[in-house]
Amino acid sequence: MNCGYKFTTYENLYSTHNVKNITFYNLESYHLLANMIKTELNINNFNLIKDKNHLNITTPSVQIINVFENNNKIDIIQNNILTKFQLTLKIKAKIIISSTTHTVNIKINRYYFTNHSMPLTRDSEIKNLRKEIYQQAAQQLVCKLLNIIINAK
Structure with a gap:
């Protein structure tokens, strides 16, 4: 059974374009998402x-406009012992290439169960899930960036 998510390497995409330099803007430069995006770009x-003043218009840029994370309780199971949650991450970014602006929206959902008798396990699980969805969002953003670069030729 396939979950529908494809793991790809971007070597083939990268070899078909000539963009080497890029600027990345984020209001919180040490945020988990910013670090993940910088890593994916590298x-x-x-x-x-x-380019702190946004003066370089010849270099392509990626700017994070909005990041929204939500953790919703979906269901309570087995006499209030297990709870099902949905962790959602929504990102809106702006990619500017050759003075053309592209808006990119990314949405990632993860579902998980918690057992109220083990709170430390739950906190550790949520921390790992957050890292996973931020990493996936960074990968999707860079993949969309590469597609925009290739299609801009």
Whole structure:
């Protein structure tokens, strides 16, 4: 059975474009998402250029506009012992290439169960899930960036 998510390497995509430098803007530069995106950009051989004043219009840029994380209780199971939750991450970003602006929306959902008799396990599980969805969001953002670069030719 397939979950529908494909793990890909971007080597083939990267070899077909010539963009080497990119600027990345995020209001919270040490946020988990910002760190994950910077890592993904580095993995895909982009050089991060610092441009605090947004003056360099020739270098493509990625800007995070909005990040929304929500943790909703979905269901209570087995006499209030198990609870099902939905962790949602929504990201809105702006990618500017050749003075053309592209808006990118990413949404990731994860479901998990908690056992109220083991709170430390629950906290550890939620922390790992958050890292996982932020990593997936960063991968999706860089993949969309590469697709926009390739289609802009």
